[in-house]
Amino acid sequence: MKISSWRFILVVAAAVSLIGYPKPASAMTVDVTVGPNGNLVFSPSSVTIHPGDQVQWTWGSSGHSTTSGSPGQPNGIWDSGISNQGATFTHTFNSAGTFPYYCTPHGGCCGMVGTVTVVNASPTPTPTPPMTGPPVVTTNPATFIASFSGKLNGSLNPHGLTTTFHFQYGTTTSYGLTTAPQTQTGNTSRNVSANVTGLTANTLYHFRIVASNSDGTRMGSDRTFTTLTATGPPVVMTNPATNVTASSATLHGSLDPHGLTTTVHFQYGTTTSYGHTTPMQSQTGNTYRNIAANISGLIPHTTYHFRMTATNSGGTRMGGDRTFITQ
Numbered sequence: 001m002k003i004s005s006w007r008f009i010l011v012v013a014a015a016v017s018l019i020g021y022p023k024p025a026s027a028m029t030v031d032v033t034v035g036p037n038g039n040l041v042f043s044p045s046s047v048t049i050h051p052g053d054q055v056q057w058t059w060g061s062s063g064h065s066t067t068s069g070s071p072g073q074p075n076g077i078w079d080s081g082i083s084n085q086g087a088t089f090t091h092t093f094n095s096a097g098t099f100p101y102y103c104t105p106h107g108g109c110c111g112m113v114g115t116v117t118v119v120n121a122s123p124t125p126t127p128t129p130p131m132t133g134p135p136v137v138t139t140n141p142a143t144f145i146a147s148f149s150g151k152l153n154g155s156l157n158p159h160g161l162t163t164t165f166h167f168q169y170g171t172t173t174s175y176g177l178t179t180a181p182q183t184q185t186g187n188t189s190r191n192v193s194a195n196v197t198g199l200t201a202n203t204l205y206h207f208r209i210v211a212s213n214s215d216g217t218r219m220g221s222d223r224t225f226t227t228l229t230a231t232g233p234p235v236v237m238t239n240p241a242t243n244v245t246a247s248s249a250t251l252h253g254s255l256d257p258h259g260l261t262t263t264v265h266f267q268y269g270t271t272t273s274y275g276h277t278t279p280m281q282s283q284t285g286n287t288y289r290n291i292a293a294n295i296s297g298l299i300p301h302t303t304y305h306f307r308m309t310a311t312n313s314g315g316t317r318m319g320g321d322r323t324f325i326t327q
Helices: 006-018
Strands: 029-034 047-048 054-058 067-070 075-080 089-091 097-102 111-117 136-143 148-155 163-170 182-184 190-196 206-213 216-219 224-227 233-241 248-257 262-269 281-283 289-295 303-312 315-318 322-325
Touching: 006 289, 029 047, 047 054, 047 089, 089 224, 136 206, 136 224, 136 233, 163 190, 182 224, 233 303, 233 322, 248 262, 248 303, 262 289, 281 289, 281 322
Parallel strands: 029 054, 047 111
Antiparallel strands: 054 089, 067 075, 067 097, 097 111, 136 148, 148 190, 163 182, 163 206, 206 216, 206 224, 233 248, 248 289, 262 281, 262 303, 303 315, 303 322
16 A cells, blocks of 8 residues: 555654754864974964864964965964964864964064864775874974074874984075984874084075884975074064063073174063163174073063063064963
8 A cells, every 4th residue: 555645754753853863073173382482383283174173273482373375375264363372273274275373473583383184084984094104294384594504394294103303505506414313202293303404595495304214204294484684684583482480580582693693681560661771781693592581570460561682783572471370
Protein backbone atom coordinates (compact mmCIF):
# COMPACT_ATOMS: atom_id res chain seq x y z
CA MET A 1 0.00 0.00 0.00
CA LYS A 2 1.39 3.38 -0.94
CA ILE A 3 1.90 6.02 1.72
CA SER A 4 0.45 9.40 0.84
CA SER A 5 2.89 12.28 0.45
CA TRP A 6 1.86 14.05 3.63
CA ARG A 7 2.26 10.88 5.68
CA PHE A 8 5.73 10.38 4.16
CA ILE A 9 6.73 13.89 5.23
CA LEU A 10 5.56 13.16 8.78
CA VAL A 11 7.61 9.95 8.89
CA VAL A 12 10.79 11.75 7.70
CA ALA A 13 10.28 14.59 10.20
CA ALA A 14 9.87 12.11 13.06
CA ALA A 15 13.04 10.28 12.04
CA VAL A 16 15.08 13.50 11.92
CA SER A 17 13.79 14.53 15.34
CA LEU A 18 14.98 11.22 16.78
CA ILE A 19 18.33 10.99 14.98
CA GLY A 20 19.22 14.70 14.90
CA TYR A 21 21.18 16.73 12.36
CA PRO A 22 24.97 16.35 12.24
CA LYS A 23 26.67 18.90 14.51
CA PRO A 24 29.35 21.13 13.03
CA ALA A 25 32.87 20.81 14.41
CA SER A 26 33.51 23.19 17.29
CA ALA A 27 35.76 26.19 16.67
CA MET A 28 39.29 26.23 18.03
CA THR A 29 41.22 29.07 19.70
CA VAL A 30 44.97 29.31 19.09
CA ASP A 31 47.09 31.30 21.55
CA VAL A 32 49.91 33.63 20.48
CA THR A 33 52.10 35.53 22.96
CA VAL A 34 53.00 39.12 22.07
CA GLY A 35 56.52 40.08 23.13
CA PRO A 36 57.25 37.14 25.49
CA ASN A 37 59.80 38.08 28.18
CA GLY A 38 60.36 41.43 26.45
CA ASN A 39 61.51 39.80 23.18
CA LEU A 40 60.36 41.56 20.02
CA VAL A 41 58.59 38.52 18.51
CA PHE A 42 55.19 36.87 18.28
CA SER A 43 55.37 33.36 19.72
CA PRO A 44 54.63 31.35 17.68
CA SER A 45 55.15 33.67 14.72
CA SER A 46 53.16 31.45 12.34
CA VAL A 47 49.96 29.52 13.06
CA THR A 48 47.64 27.47 10.84
CA ILE A 49 43.91 27.23 11.60
CA HIS A 50 40.59 26.45 9.89
CA PRO A 51 37.72 28.81 8.94
CA GLY A 52 35.70 29.67 12.05
CA ASP A 53 38.72 29.31 14.36
CA GLN A 54 40.09 32.28 16.24
CA VAL A 55 43.48 33.53 17.38
CA GLN A 56 43.90 35.08 20.82
CA TRP A 57 46.94 37.29 21.33
CA THR A 58 48.13 37.76 24.93
CA TRP A 59 50.62 40.52 25.72
CA GLY A 60 53.74 39.18 27.46
CA SER A 61 55.21 42.69 27.62
CA SER A 62 53.97 46.22 27.06
CA GLY A 63 53.97 48.61 24.12
CA HIS A 64 52.97 46.27 21.26
CA SER A 65 50.07 45.76 18.85
CA THR A 66 48.76 43.09 16.50
CA THR A 67 47.83 44.85 13.27
CA SER A 68 46.87 43.08 10.04
CA GLY A 69 48.97 43.82 6.96
CA SER A 70 52.67 44.50 6.45
CA PRO A 71 54.81 47.00 8.42
CA GLY A 72 53.62 50.47 7.49
CA GLN A 73 50.81 49.05 5.31
CA PRO A 74 47.83 48.05 7.52
CA ASN A 75 44.98 46.45 5.56
CA GLY A 76 42.19 47.15 8.07
CA ILE A 77 41.16 43.54 8.80
CA TRP A 78 42.04 43.92 12.48
CA ASP A 79 44.01 46.22 14.77
CA SER A 80 44.30 45.71 18.51
CA GLY A 81 45.89 49.09 19.14
CA ILE A 82 48.98 49.32 21.34
CA SER A 83 48.38 47.42 24.60
CA ASN A 84 50.30 46.55 27.73
CA GLN A 85 51.35 43.35 29.49
CA GLY A 86 48.44 41.04 30.35
CA ALA A 87 46.08 42.41 27.69
CA THR A 88 44.34 40.07 25.23
CA PHE A 89 42.84 40.49 21.75
CA THR A 90 40.89 37.92 19.76
CA HIS A 91 40.00 37.78 16.06
CA THR A 92 37.89 35.12 14.31
CA PHE A 93 38.93 34.02 10.81
CA ASN A 94 35.95 32.98 8.69
CA SER A 95 37.61 32.47 5.31
CA ALA A 96 40.66 30.63 3.99
CA GLY A 97 43.76 32.63 3.11
CA THR A 98 47.08 33.95 4.40
CA PHE A 99 46.91 36.87 6.82
CA PRO A 100 50.19 38.64 7.66
CA TYR A 101 50.33 40.98 10.65
CA TYR A 102 52.84 43.06 12.57
CA CYS A 103 53.47 45.17 15.66
CA THR A 104 52.97 48.85 14.86
CA PRO A 105 55.97 50.15 16.93
CA HIS A 106 58.35 47.28 16.14
CA GLY A 107 57.34 45.62 12.84
CA GLY A 108 59.34 47.98 10.66
CA CYS A 109 62.41 48.55 12.82
CA CYS A 110 62.80 45.14 14.42
CA GLY A 111 60.96 42.56 12.27
CA MET A 112 58.19 41.86 14.80
CA VAL A 113 55.80 40.19 12.33
CA GLY A 114 53.62 37.08 12.17
CA THR A 115 51.31 35.12 9.87
CA VAL A 116 47.96 33.40 10.30
CA THR A 117 47.25 30.78 7.61
CA VAL A 118 43.63 29.65 7.32
CA VAL A 119 43.05 26.40 5.40
CA ASN A 120 39.83 24.48 4.78
CA ALA A 121 39.41 21.52 7.07
CA SER A 122 40.35 18.13 5.63
CA PRO A 123 37.34 15.89 5.00
CA THR A 124 39.23 12.97 6.54
CA PRO A 125 40.96 12.81 9.93
CA THR A 126 44.64 13.77 9.93
CA PRO A 127 46.77 10.76 10.83
CA THR A 128 48.83 10.99 14.00
CA PRO A 129 52.36 12.08 13.06
CA PRO A 130 55.16 9.66 13.86
CA MET A 131 57.06 10.15 17.11
CA THR A 132 60.31 10.70 15.19
CA GLY A 133 61.17 12.05 11.78
CA PRO A 134 63.07 14.75 9.89
CA PRO A 135 63.35 18.11 11.69
CA VAL A 136 60.64 20.74 11.16
CA VAL A 137 62.07 24.22 10.53
CA THR A 138 60.86 27.75 9.82
CA THR A 139 63.02 30.78 9.00
CA ASN A 140 61.85 33.75 11.08
CA PRO A 141 62.63 37.47 10.56
CA ALA A 142 66.07 38.75 11.54
CA THR A 143 66.30 41.11 14.51
CA PHE A 144 68.85 43.49 16.06
CA ILE A 145 69.99 44.49 12.59
CA ALA A 146 72.92 46.93 12.77
CA SER A 147 75.47 48.18 10.25
CA PHE A 148 77.80 45.21 10.45
CA SER A 149 75.86 42.61 12.46
CA GLY A 150 72.45 41.06 13.03
CA LYS A 151 70.59 38.23 14.75
CA LEU A 152 69.21 35.41 12.59
CA ASN A 153 66.10 33.65 13.93
CA GLY A 154 64.18 30.47 13.24
CA SER A 155 61.84 27.86 14.72
CA LEU A 156 62.92 24.23 15.10
CA ASN A 157 61.24 20.98 16.13
CA PRO A 158 63.92 18.23 16.36
CA HIS A 159 61.09 15.69 15.87
CA GLY A 160 62.30 13.34 18.59
CA LEU A 161 65.87 12.96 17.32
CA THR A 162 69.17 14.68 18.14
CA THR A 163 69.31 17.48 15.59
CA THR A 164 72.04 19.91 14.52
CA PHE A 165 71.13 23.20 12.90
CA HIS A 166 72.81 26.29 11.51
CA PHE A 167 71.96 29.30 9.37
CA GLN A 168 73.18 29.94 5.85
CA TYR A 169 73.58 33.61 4.89
CA GLY A 170 75.08 35.81 2.20
CA THR A 171 74.34 38.48 -0.37
CA THR A 172 72.65 36.01 -2.77
CA THR A 173 70.54 32.85 -2.46
CA SER A 174 73.78 30.91 -2.92
CA TYR A 175 74.56 32.15 0.61
CA GLY A 176 78.22 31.10 1.04
CA LEU A 177 78.46 31.73 4.79
CA THR A 178 77.22 29.61 7.70
CA THR A 179 76.89 30.05 11.46
CA ALA A 180 78.37 27.57 13.93
CA PRO A 181 76.32 24.36 14.32
CA GLN A 182 74.09 24.02 17.40
CA THR A 183 72.39 20.91 18.79
CA GLN A 184 68.79 20.46 19.95
CA THR A 185 66.74 17.47 21.13
CA GLY A 186 63.08 16.86 21.94
CA ASN A 187 59.72 16.82 20.21
CA THR A 188 58.48 20.41 20.55
CA SER A 189 58.98 23.53 18.48
CA ARG A 190 61.31 26.15 19.93
CA ASN A 191 62.84 29.48 18.83
CA VAL A 192 66.52 29.34 17.88
CA SER A 193 68.94 32.05 16.78
CA ALA A 194 72.52 32.92 15.89
CA ASN A 195 74.37 36.23 15.86
CA VAL A 196 76.34 37.17 12.75
CA THR A 197 79.07 39.81 12.46
CA GLY A 198 81.44 41.08 9.80
CA LEU A 199 78.61 42.15 7.50
CA THR A 200 78.79 45.01 4.99
CA ALA A 201 76.85 48.18 5.77
CA ASN A 202 73.78 49.12 3.72
CA THR A 203 73.64 45.69 2.04
CA LEU A 204 70.82 43.22 1.35
CA TYR A 205 71.44 39.77 2.87
CA HIS A 206 69.64 36.45 2.34
CA PHE A 207 69.45 33.75 5.02
CA ARG A 208 67.70 30.52 5.98
CA ILE A 209 67.80 27.86 8.70
CA VAL A 210 69.09 24.35 7.92
CA ALA A 211 68.62 21.37 10.28
CA SER A 212 69.64 17.71 10.06
CA ASN A 213 69.01 14.53 12.04
CA SER A 214 69.23 10.80 11.29
CA ASP A 215 65.94 10.96 9.33
CA GLY A 216 66.89 13.78 6.97
CA THR A 217 67.76 17.42 6.34
CA ARG A 218 65.27 20.25 6.08
CA MET A 219 65.77 23.90 5.05
CA GLY A 220 63.58 26.86 5.89
CA SER A 221 62.46 29.36 3.28
CA ASP A 222 64.68 32.26 2.25
CA ARG A 223 64.34 35.57 4.08
CA THR A 224 66.15 38.87 3.66
CA PHE A 225 67.27 41.88 5.69
CA THR A 226 69.24 45.02 4.89
CA THR A 227 72.03 46.22 7.16
CA LEU A 228 72.03 49.82 8.33
CA THR A 229 74.23 52.50 6.80
CA ALA A 230 77.65 52.91 8.44
CA THR A 231 76.45 55.94 10.42
CA GLY A 232 73.07 57.43 11.16
CA PRO A 233 70.48 58.17 13.84
CA PRO A 234 70.58 55.86 16.88
CA VAL A 235 68.36 52.76 17.01
CA VAL A 236 66.55 52.39 20.35
CA MET A 237 64.16 49.93 22.02
CA THR A 238 62.56 50.30 25.43
CA ASN A 239 62.70 47.03 27.40
CA PRO A 240 60.73 45.96 30.51
CA ALA A 241 61.62 47.46 33.89
CA THR A 242 63.04 45.24 36.64
CA ASN A 243 63.68 45.42 40.41
CA VAL A 244 60.39 47.28 40.89
CA THR A 245 59.71 48.17 44.55
CA ALA A 246 57.36 50.63 46.26
CA SER A 247 59.73 53.54 45.57
CA SER A 248 62.32 52.46 42.99
CA ALA A 249 62.92 50.53 39.77
CA THR A 250 65.54 49.77 37.13
CA LEU A 251 64.74 50.92 33.58
CA HIS A 252 66.13 49.03 30.59
CA GLY A 253 66.58 49.52 26.86
CA SER A 254 68.62 48.36 23.85
CA LEU A 255 70.73 50.86 21.89
CA ASP A 256 72.73 50.83 18.67
CA PRO A 257 74.69 54.15 18.52
CA HIS A 258 74.88 53.64 14.74
CA GLY A 259 78.53 54.58 14.42
CA LEU A 260 78.27 57.98 16.10
CA THR A 261 78.88 59.23 19.64
CA THR A 262 75.42 59.01 21.20
CA THR A 263 73.92 60.29 24.43
CA VAL A 264 71.09 58.26 25.93
CA HIS A 265 68.69 58.63 28.87
CA PHE A 266 65.24 57.53 30.04
CA GLN A 267 62.15 59.67 30.41
CA TYR A 268 59.66 58.57 33.10
CA GLY A 269 56.59 59.76 34.96
CA THR A 270 52.98 58.95 35.79
CA THR A 271 51.76 59.99 32.30
CA THR A 272 53.13 59.87 28.76
CA SER A 273 54.25 63.46 29.29
CA TYR A 274 56.87 61.86 31.58
CA GLY A 275 58.41 64.90 33.34
CA HIS A 276 61.48 63.17 34.79
CA THR A 277 64.75 62.04 33.16
CA THR A 278 67.68 59.90 34.20
CA PRO A 279 71.29 61.16 33.89
CA MET A 280 72.79 61.14 30.40
CA GLN A 281 75.02 58.24 29.36
CA SER A 282 77.42 58.28 26.38
CA GLN A 283 77.83 55.35 23.99
CA THR A 284 79.76 54.71 20.77
CA GLY A 285 80.00 51.90 18.24
CA ASN A 286 77.87 49.96 15.78
CA THR A 287 76.39 47.13 17.85
CA TYR A 288 73.39 46.78 20.14
CA ARG A 289 74.02 46.99 23.85
CA ASN A 290 71.82 46.96 26.95
CA ILE A 291 71.31 50.28 28.72
CA ALA A 292 70.00 50.53 32.30
CA ALA A 293 69.26 53.30 34.80
CA ASN A 294 68.07 53.13 38.41
CA ILE A 295 65.33 55.52 39.54
CA SER A 296 64.00 56.20 43.05
CA GLY A 297 61.58 58.48 44.92
CA LEU A 298 58.56 56.84 43.28
CA ILE A 299 55.01 56.70 44.70
CA PRO A 300 53.75 53.28 45.90
CA HIS A 301 50.92 51.53 44.01
CA THR A 302 51.28 53.85 41.01
CA THR A 303 51.55 53.20 37.28
CA TYR A 304 54.63 54.77 35.71
CA HIS A 305 55.37 55.30 32.01
CA PHE A 306 58.91 55.33 30.62
CA ARG A 307 60.86 55.25 27.37
CA MET A 308 64.47 55.47 26.23
CA THR A 309 65.66 58.47 24.21
CA ALA A 310 68.97 58.71 22.32
CA THR A 311 70.61 61.51 20.31
CA ASN A 312 73.60 61.77 18.02
CA SER A 313 74.59 64.02 15.12
CA GLY A 314 72.30 61.97 12.86
CA GLY A 315 69.17 62.72 14.89
CA THR A 316 67.10 61.79 17.95
CA ARG A 317 65.13 58.58 18.35
CA MET A 318 62.73 57.47 21.09
CA GLY A 319 61.78 53.92 22.06
CA GLY A 320 58.19 52.80 22.60
CA ASP A 321 56.34 53.64 25.80
CA ARG A 322 56.31 50.98 28.53
CA THR A 323 54.74 50.88 31.97
CA PHE A 324 55.28 49.33 35.40
CA ILE A 325 53.38 49.52 38.69
CA THR A 326 55.18 50.19 41.96
CA GLN A 327 54.46 47.89 44.88
